[in-house]
Structures are given as structure tokens and as C-alpha cells.
Amino acid sequence: MTGKLYAIGTGPGAADLITVRAANLLATMDIVYAPAARKGGDSLALSIVRPYIGQQTLIKERHFPMTHNAAEKEQAWQAVVEEIKTDLADNKKIAFISLGDVMLYSTWVSVLERLPDGLDIEVVPGITSFALIAAKTQRPLAMETQSLVVMSCTVGKEALAQALKQHSSLVLMKAASCLADVKELIEQQGLLDCAVLVSDASLETEKQYRNLRDIPVDEKLPYFTTVLVNKEW
Amino acid sequence: MTGKLYAIGTGPGAADLITVRAANLLATMDIVYAPAARKGGDSLALSIVRPYIGQQTLIKERHFPMTHNAAEKEQAWQAVVEEIKTDLADNKKIAFISLGDVMLYSTWVSVLERLPDGLDIEVVPGITSFALIAAKTQRPLAMETQSLVVMSCTVGKEALAQALKQHSSLVLMKAASCLADVKELIEQQGLLDCAVLVSDASLETEKQYRNLRDIPVDEKLPYFTTVLVNKEW
The missing domain is CATH 3.40.1010.10 (Tetrapyrrole methylase, N-terminal domain)
Structure with a gap:
């Protein structure tokens, strides 16, 4: 070849x-x-x-x-x-x-x-969607001694709950299909003020929620939906 | 303003x-x-x-x-x-x-x-050092349902050991100052064949070790030294 x-x-x-x-x-x-x-x-x-x-x-x-x-x-x-x-x-x-x-x-x-x-x-290499989301929402992915976890929400509710407890900074991808669970877990841990959601970042269909409380109950979010959580920001 | x-x-x-x-x-x-x-x-x-x-x-x-x-x-x-x-x-x-x-x-x-x-x-946003390291060594950062953890080796041996057990894909930054510990933990968990080390990626001083066994005992590695571990690759 x-x-x-x-x-x-x-x-x-x-x-x-x-x-x-x-x-x-x-x-x-x-x-x-x-x-x-x-x-x-x-x-x-x-x-x-x-x-x-x-x-x-x-x-x-x-x-x-x-x-x-x-x-x-x-x-x-x-x-x-x-x-x-x-x-x-x-x-x-x-x-x-x-x-x-x-x-x-x-x-x-x-x-x-x-x-x-x-x-x-x-x-x-290329820029990841979550790097752009952090840039657009001006939320740091990780600072100083924080560890960052990047995972798909499709791993299930238990694994998500554990990750939210253990890590101080998280990128939760594919959040659309299990948004109710994700929001509930984030709320249970008192982290609603540390989370943002962005769909289709930099595409024409982009949507941003800087506060997860503002997402309408009947909102249909697309496949590329990501939630960032940084407990220290 | x-x-x-x-x-x-x-x-x-x-x-x-x-x-x-x-x-x-x-x-x-x-x-x-x-x-x-x-x-x-x-x-x-x-x-x-x-x-x-x-x-x-x-x-x-x-x-x-x-x-x-x-x-x-x-x-x-x-x-x-x-x-x-x-x-x-x-x-x-x-x-x-x-x-x-x-x-x-x-x-x-x-x-x-x-x-x-x-x-x-x-x-x-910008390209991270670990995205370039993954590109250069052709090791995936994460695939399919894997979660990815990015952390500094300065968090201490216990936290590193726990992360290596819990996650299947890891980026371990600032690995120079505690390389002996990092290598020992990776070896203990039988992961030496899943790990690579790169220093100063894309700088003139770049060094790559595709096998951690090849690192000389007296090797002085610089501040920007990163170990990638992917258990499934």
C-alpha cells in the first residue's frame, strides 16, 4: 500500500x-x-x-x-x-x-x-462539542485539582448518580433521551445551579439552557444534547 | 466598557x-x-x-x-x-x-x-494536549459506552488507584513527578499493555513511550507529561 x-x-x-x-x-x-x-x-x-x-x-x-x-x-x-x-x-x-x-x-x-x-x-485532532459548549456558556470544564468525567447518559441512572456524587466536573452526552432522569439526579444533589444544557452547539438548530429549570416539560431535544456540571463554578 | x-x-x-x-x-x-x-x-x-x-x-x-x-x-x-x-x-x-x-x-x-x-x-476553544496525544499514538480516548476521566496525577496514589479500577479510559496529566507510582499502579492492575506516555506533544522536546516498560529508570520527564490508558484497546 x-x-x-x-x-x-x-x-x-x-x-x-x-x-x-x-x-x-x-x-x-x-x-x-x-x-x-x-x-x-x-x-x-x-x-x-x-x-x-x-x-x-x-x-x-x-x-x-x-x-x-x-x-x-x-x-x-x-x-x-x-x-x-x-x-x-x-x-x-x-x-x-x-x-x-x-x-x-x-x-x-x-x-x-x-x-x-x-x-x-x-x-x-478536532475540537470536541463539549469544548465548544464550555466556551459558549463560559463554564470551565475543569480547574486546578478537579477531575473531569465525560460519559454518555445512556449508561443508566445508577451509574449517572454515582458519577455525579464522585466527580466535581462532568460532561453528560446524549442527554436528550433520558433528560428527566438526568435533571432529577442533578436536582436531588442540589446541583441545578451548576448545570447548563446545550443542543446542536454551533449548528443552526442550537439551543442553550443556562438553567435546567427553564426547559419546558414537552421540549423535544435532539440527539446532540449535552449537560455540563461543574460543582465549583 | x-x-x-x-x-x-x-x-x-x-x-x-x-x-x-x-x-x-x-x-x-x-x-x-x-x-x-x-x-x-x-x-x-x-x-x-x-x-x-x-x-x-x-x-x-x-x-x-x-x-x-x-x-x-x-x-x-x-x-x-x-x-x-x-x-x-x-x-x-x-x-x-x-x-x-x-x-x-x-x-x-x-x-x-x-x-x-x-x-x-x-x-x-482549542485542541487539548491529550487529543493530540491520542491522535499521535492512535489510541482512542473513549469508544461507545466507555466513560473518560481526565485528571492530574498529583491527586495522590489512592485516588489514582481508585480511578484506574473504576474507569476504562483515563488521561493522567502531570505524570512526571509521580511516574514511579503511576507505573506501579498500572502494572498492578495488569494494564501496562493498555498505556502510553507522551511528553511535550508537538514541541521540539517531544518524547513518546508506546510501552511504559521502555522508560529508563533515570529518565527525567518534563512537566507536560501525560499517560493515556484505555483498557479496551
């Missing part, structure tokens, strides 16, 4: 929140792979970085199913891995783009662990 | 790992405040972003003492806060730059909490 593969984090949503390195590299690619969550759907990662992609670049949007069906996922990943291997054998310069940072809760890791050893791979 | 204050993360060290937004903003500032760890010393954050700073910009390197003397620290912070307030009253466009991300273990937060409410402040 003689081509080179770049894994590039696109950041959370605004085109100018990618790194200068990512912008420069994207202008020079032969092929850009972009993951799409829906079949035939547009890739959000691609929409972020489209202004930087060169005229000569072939864009390959590929569907990565968000399903609990492991076999279906495996088949989709393997198909992309085989296609990337073929492009590398063909001496192409390839980027695989993904939202936020590519090494954190990212489609890229599913590809990386299925690629053979010995390929020429370079990873370019 | 009619000026505007930008807090800008410079990322971990390479000039092209700042965001496009940060690069664009830095070209337009009246004043850039840069923290220096030593008195009269050069600011590392400044050396990273110097290529982007406009000709018209006044650079103010200011000393933020790294000391346990709280009064000395407070005095230094207050002096900078007063200076920033004066520049804002003078209608200046000001940037305060800081290494990595400004909302995570950052000098900026010490300034932010001392500034009065109602100022026009915009925070621009």
Missing part, C-alpha cells in the same frame, strides 16, 4: 472551528470519505468542511448505520474498510472525516480497528 | 493546530495578552501563535507565577485583570491566549472568575 490516509476531526459544526492543519490538508486530497448517519442522507461532517475541499477531490459519502444490529454495522464498516484499502493500494491521498475529535466517540475508531497494521496513517 | 475580549486556546504546540477562527481573530487584535510561567520568560502560548498575530498588535507578556503562595498568585492575577479592564474601557480588541483549551486547566479561568459581569467576552 503506497497511499496515505488522514483521519481528520471536523470539530462540532462551525466551518472555522476546524484546525489550520485540517483546512490545509483537505485542499490536497484525492478522496474524502464522509460518514452519513442516514442512508442516502447528507453527511454533517462533510457539510462542515466542504468549503476547504479541493476541486480535484472525489467525495465518497458512506452510510454508517446507527443500529443495535451488530451484523449490519459490521458489514457497513467492512465495506468501507475494503474500499479504503483499495484506494490506498491505488496510491491515493485519502481523508476520513468525522465530527468533533476523531479519537473520541467517533466512527473513525471503528474503521481504524479494522484496518491492517503498517498503513501510513496520520490523525488530525 | 466598550472593547471586546477574546479568550483563545492555542492548542498543544504546533502552529497549525489552532483553529481557523483563532487564526483569523489573532490577525485583527489591538492587544494580545500572553501568560508566561517564568518571570521575564517567554510565553509558550505566544510562540505557538506568533505567525498569526497582526503587525498592529501590542503584545503583553505577563507573568503568572506557578507557586503555592496564594497571595502571590492573587496579586499577579488581579494586576492583569485591572490592566485588561483598562484596555477594554479604552475600546480595545483584546485576546487572552492560553495553551490547549482555555476552559480546561487554564490560566484563562483564573482571569475569567475575577472579571466583572457584563463584559463582551468570546471564548474560542
Whole structure:
């Protein structure tokens, strides 16, 4: 294999929140792979970085199913891995783009662990959604001797309750589907004044609640909904 | 106050790992405040972003003492806060730059909490050192249902041992001064094959150990030394 593969984090949503390195590299690619969550759907990662992609670049949007069906996922990943291997054998310069940072809760890791050893791979980090949320709400992620925990709310109520007790600074991702539980736990521990919620940070659909008490009971929040808690702020 | 204050993360060290937004903003500032760890010393954050700073910009390197003397620290912070307030009253466009991300273990937060409410402040996130370390070593920070803990090794051996037991993915910062303890704990839990160590990521002095067994006993590692542990990789 003689081509080179770049894994590039696109950041959370605004085109100018990618790194200068990512912008420069994207202008020079032969092929850009972009993951799409829906079949035939547009890739959000691609929409972020489209202004930087060169005229000569072939864009390959590929569907990565968000399903609990492991076999279906495996088949989709393997198909992309085989296609990337073929492009590398063909001496192409390839980027695989993904939202936020590519090494954190990212489609890229599913590809990386299925690629053979010995390929020429370079990873370019990206801004995470929670770094942007902290910036927008001006709430520190962690200070001095604080530890920071980043977790998904889908881990269940008990694990969430324990984390809220043990740690002084938390990023709780995917908070939409279990918002009632999250809010209840935060309230029980007297932390409502230390929490903020942001959905779709830097996208057109962005919503911010600096006070969780202000969220309407019937509010339908999107998949990318994050709660920050910092007990010392 | 009619000026505007930008807090800008410079990322971990390479000039092209700042965001496009940060690069664009830095070209337009009246004043850039840069923290220096030593008195009269050069600011590392400044050396990273110097290529982007406009000709018209006044650079103010200011000393933020790294000391346990709280009064000395407070005095230094207050002096900078007063200076920033004066520049804002003078209608200046000001940037305060800081290494990595400004909302995570950052000098900026010490300034932010001392500034009065109602100022026009915009925070621009930056790439953290551990995102770059994960990228360089191609080790995922967290996958799927994993939780990620970011903490300083200075919390003590007991807290470290507990975190290593409870969490499957960890970023252990400031690992140089207590490396023997960290290595012992990781070895005790059979995690030596899941850990990597990187110092001064993307600086000229960078060192990487993909296997903690390879670190010479007499190795002197610098302040910015981080260990990543991912039990599932």
C-alpha cells in the first residue's frame, strides 16, 4: 500500500472551528470519505468542511448505520474498510472525516480497528462539542485539582448518580433521551445551579439552557444534547 | 466598557493546530495578552501563535507565577485583570491566549472568575494536549459506552488507584513527578499493555513511550507529561 490516509476531526459544526492543519490538508486530497448517519442522507461532517475541499477531490459519502444490529454495522464498516484499502493500494491521498475529535466517540475508531497494521496513517485532532459548549456558556470544564468525567447518559441512572456524587466536573452526552432522569439526579444533589444544557452547539438548530429549570416539560431535544456540571463554578 | 475580549486556546504546540477562527481573530487584535510561567520568560502560548498575530498588535507578556503562595498568585492575577479592564474601557480588541483549551486547566479561568459581569467576552476553544496525544499514538480516548476521566496525577496514589479500577479510559496529566507510582499502579492492575506516555506533544522536546516498560529508570520527564490508558484497546 503506497497511499496515505488522514483521519481528520471536523470539530462540532462551525466551518472555522476546524484546525489550520485540517483546512490545509483537505485542499490536497484525492478522496474524502464522509460518514452519513442516514442512508442516502447528507453527511454533517462533510457539510462542515466542504468549503476547504479541493476541486480535484472525489467525495465518497458512506452510510454508517446507527443500529443495535451488530451484523449490519459490521458489514457497513467492512465495506468501507475494503474500499479504503483499495484506494490506498491505488496510491491515493485519502481523508476520513468525522465530527468533533476523531479519537473520541467517533466512527473513525471503528474503521481504524479494522484496518491492517503498517498503513501510513496520520490523525488530525478536532475540537470536541463539549469544548465548544464550555466556551459558549463560559463554564470551565475543569480547574486546578478537579477531575473531569465525560460519559454518555445512556449508561443508566445508577451509574449517572454515582458519577455525579464522585466527580466535581462532568460532561453528560446524549442527554436528550433520558433528560428527566438526568435533571432529577442533578436536582436531588442540589446541583441545578451548576448545570447548563446545550443542543446542536454551533449548528443552526442550537439551543442553550443556562438553567435546567427553564426547559419546558414537552421540549423535544435532539440527539446532540449535552449537560455540563461543574460543582465549583 | 466598550472593547471586546477574546479568550483563545492555542492548542498543544504546533502552529497549525489552532483553529481557523483563532487564526483569523489573532490577525485583527489591538492587544494580545500572553501568560508566561517564568518571570521575564517567554510565553509558550505566544510562540505557538506568533505567525498569526497582526503587525498592529501590542503584545503583553505577563507573568503568572506557578507557586503555592496564594497571595502571590492573587496579586499577579488581579494586576492583569485591572490592566485588561483598562484596555477594554479604552475600546480595545483584546485576546487572552492560553495553551490547549482555555476552559480546561487554564490560566484563562483564573482571569475569567475575577472579571466583572457584563463584559463582551468570546471564548474560542482549542485542541487539548491529550487529543493530540491520542491522535499521535492512535489510541482512542473513549469508544461507545466507555466513560473518560481526565485528571492530574498529583491527586495522590489512592485516588489514582481508585480511578484506574473504576474507569476504562483515563488521561493522567502531570505524570512526571509521580511516574514511579503511576507505573506501579498500572502494572498492578495488569494494564501496562493498555498505556502510553507522551511528553511535550508537538514541541521540539517531544518524547513518546508506546510501552511504559521502555522508560529508563533515570529518565527525567518534563512537566507536560501525560499517560493515556484505555483498557479496551
